[in-house]
Amino acid sequence: MPVKVKICGITNLPDGLAAAEAGADALGFVFYDQSPRQVSVEAAANLIRALPPFIIKVGVFVNAPEDLVVRAARECGLNLLQFHGDESPEYCLQFGLMSMKAFRVRDAASLQGVRDYPTDAWLFDAHTPDKLGGTGETFNWDLALEARAWGRPIFLAGGLTPENVAEAVRCARPYAVDVSSGVEASPGRKDPARVKAFIQAAKAAEG
DSSP states (O other), X not given: OOOEEEEOXXXXXXXXXXXXXXXXXXXXXXXXXXXXXXXXXXXXXXXXXXXXXXXXXXXXXXXXXXXHHHHHHHHHTOSEEEEOSSOOXXXXXXXXXXEEEEEEESSGGGGTTGGGOOOSEEEEEEOBTTBOSOOOOOOOHHHHHHHGGGSSOXXXXXXXXXXXXXXXXXXXXXXXXXXXXXXXXXXXXXXXXXXXXXXXXXXXXXX
């Protein structure tokens, strides 16, 4: 089965429509005011209403107040909640939607707490000091491959580009790949050609 592709950090309708047309399986919307890819709940809801209905809508949160998560899920029709901060397992599981915990991977020790989170999926991103994602940095993909045996779908992120995603898929054999900065023209603005190239390369790779 081809790997799933999530295009994260969607801030505008043309980017969302281009990603959907190119074959993206999921789109990520960042509800974190310190991100250059941040969108308001109202803006995301308006954008999502104009997208094809088959796209998985993912809300990305960082240590967010619970009422923000609830409001975004309801108003935007989110399918999956992605938690990128210091959230506890109990926090992640309380909202009644599919959830995914993100982990910033530096070495094998970074994965010690992963199995404490019985979320529906895990996302592995590169560890970069002072940044929580969208860094353009990669990590040792063999660590993600090892974690596949722990029984949850793995979303692979961190420094993926159209040029290296096929190698990442073959190495880590993830359920999905997740890209943001690697397909951007500038922070929060996607390059449609790079989005299309990324999706084609990922789905053509044999995991």
